[in-house]
Amino acid sequence: MKNYEKKVVKFGGSSLASAEQFIKSANIIKAEASRRFVVPSAPGKRFDGDTKVTDLLIACYKNSAEGGDWQTVFAEVESRYNDIIAGLGLDLSLEAEFAVVRDNLAKGTTLDYTASRGEYLNGIILAAYIGYEFIDAAEMIFFDEEGKFDANKTNTVMSERLSGKKNAVIPGFYGSNPDGSVKTFSRGGSDITGAIVARAVMADIYENWTDVSGFLMCDPRIVENPRPINIVTYRELRELSYMGASVLHEDSIFPVKLASIPINIRNTNRPEDKGTLIVTSTDGYRTDDIITGIAGKKGFSVIRIEKDMMNQETGFAMRVLKVFADLDIPFEHLPSGIDTMCVVINAADIKGREYEIASAIQRAVNPDHIHIDKAMGLIAVVGRNMAGMPGTAARVFASLAKADINIRMIDQGSSELNIIIGVDEVSFKRAIKAIYKEFCN
Numbered sequence: 001m002k003n004y005e006k007k008v009v010k011f012g013g014s015s016l017a018s019a020e021q022f023i024k025s026a027n028i029i030k031a032e033a034s035r036r037f038v039v040p041s042a043p044g045k046r047f048d049g050d051t052k053v054t055d056l057l058i059a060c061y062k063n064s065a066e067g068g069d070w071q072t073v074f075a076e077v078e079s080r081y082n083d084i085i086a087g088l089g090l091d092l093s094l095e096a097e098f099a100v101v102r103d104n105l106a107k108g109t110t111l112d113y114t115a116s117r118g119e120y121l122n123g124i125i126l127a128a129y130i131g132y133e134f135i136d137a138a139e140m141i142f143f144d145e146e147g148k149f150d151a152n153k154t155n156t157v158m159s160e161r162l163s164g165k166k167n168a169v170i171p172g173f174y175g176s177n178p179d180g181s182v183k184t185f186s187r188g189g190s191d192i193t194g195a196i197v198a199r200a201v202m203a204d205i206y207e208n209w210t211d212v213s214g215f216l217m218c219d220p221r222i223v224e225n226p227r228p229i230n231i232v233t234y235r236e237l238r239e240l241s242y243m244g245a246s247v248l249h250e251d252s253i254f255p256v257k258l259a260s261i262p263i264n265i266r267n268t269n270r271p272e273d274k275g276t277l278i279v280t281s282t283d284g285y286r287t288d289d290i291i292t293g294i295a296g297k298k299g300f301s302v303i304r305i306e307k308d309m310m311n312q313e314t315g316f317a318m319r320v321l322k323v324f325a326d327l328d329i330p331f332e333h334l335p336s337g338i339d340t341m342c343v344v345i346n347a348a349d350i351k352g353r354e355y356e357i358a359s360a361i362q363r364a365v366n367p368d369h370i371h372i373d374k375a376m377g378l379i380a381v382v383g384r385n386m387a388g389m390p391g392t393a394a395r396v397f398a399s400l401a402k403a404d405i406n407i408r409m410i411d412q413g414s415s416e417l418n419i420i421i422g423v424d425e426v427s428f429k430r431a432i433k434a435i436y437k438e439f440c441n
């Protein structure tokens with residue numbers, strides 16, 4: 001276990017949905033003096049079918065913009081906060097804050113301002129409950145004239161403002177425009193705020209507290225009870241998320257990755273679980289698993305181009321790829337042989353354009369045949385430990401052969417970080433199960 005002195009801890013909506021959840025989060029914060037900078041979300045769902053405070057606020061905005069009744073929904077927001085305050089036994093009133101928001105809604109405010117109040121008000125309660133200083137994110141997180149997040153200005157202002165502070169609560173999800181008005185990140189954006197704060201204070205680690213004990217090795221809808229991933233590198237994570245694994249939002253990884261700060265995904269309801277640790281390099285961490293995770297996506301097409309003596313034609317591949325660039329169609333993989341070249345494309349990107357593509361390729365390289373195969377699923381077997389480990393690919397293929405699954409495509413980059421396998425969509429789930437069983441059981 002490493003010794004951490006400065007942690008940034010972000011708590012998601014379910015971790016702060018009720019007084020009971022607040023108490024769990026506060027206990028986690030208090031358990032370690034290093035948990036000095038805290039980023040809260042707005043209160044999330046307390047039970048299945050409940051509504052997040054952010055969604056209630058968005059409804060308030062919509063109703064007010066349409067001249068409807070927003071007051072009833074806003075009263076619900078108020079009671080969510082008042083219940084938390086009462087449940088915590090806090091001597092705190094948010095009446096004056098509610099009045100400001102009501103006043104702004106009545107005058108006609110923006111959606112971003114309204115939505116951001118979920119985090120703002122929750123931050124005030126949390127700061128009062130744990131005795132930390134509250135600092136409004138609008139004073140430290142900036143967007144530029146074009147509405148883009150201004151990382152440099154934010155980092156300069158925030159690191160200066162937080163330097164020397166013992167602790168602080170900084171509400172997630174929003175910052176401010178150059179004119180001072182509030183602007184939010186996209187939904188789920190408190191994760192981004194946490195990463196920004198972690199970079200600004202140069203935290204030893206960014207803990208992201210949620211309601212799951214980290215990422216799973218594969219989709220639990222395909223494999224029952226998959227094992228959690230203990231350690232994953234930022235590069236592996238990118239491969240997994242690109243191939244469909246739902247992990248953290250790219251923007252929320254960027255600031256901490258830039259500063260080489262590890263992220264630890266933890267479960268507020270099971271603080272004893274270690275969760276998933278995301279690191280730049282696994283130096284100093286023990287890891288035995290050959291495979292880190294398996295992810296996959298359906299919906300690919302393969303355009304197969306065949307031409308005798310293709311290998312002797314200089315510039316063949318370049319002319320084919322120019323066709324796709326000119327048509328503004330991105331490609332995913334390029335597995336090739338001596339006389340064949342295959343271009344793997346997201347099927348949705350070429351739907352209805354097959355004829356146009358085939359004729360453009362015909363004109364560009366005059367091939368003997370062009371085939372378009374549809375309904376392929378791609379599976380990425382990702383693992384940094386595969387590099388230099390003979391026999392891993394053989395085990396992947398043997399497990400598929402044993403399950404009687406035909407492999408339509410194989411692609412392995414020389415970094416050996418992943419092996420990509422193309423299978424018929426009908427065999428997709430079975431293939432993931434077979435690979436998981438081979439390596440993880």
Ligand code: ASP
Binds near residue numbers: 012041052172191
């Ligand atoms: N409260 C916001 C949302 O529901 C942001 C967040 O929770 O991260 O999207």
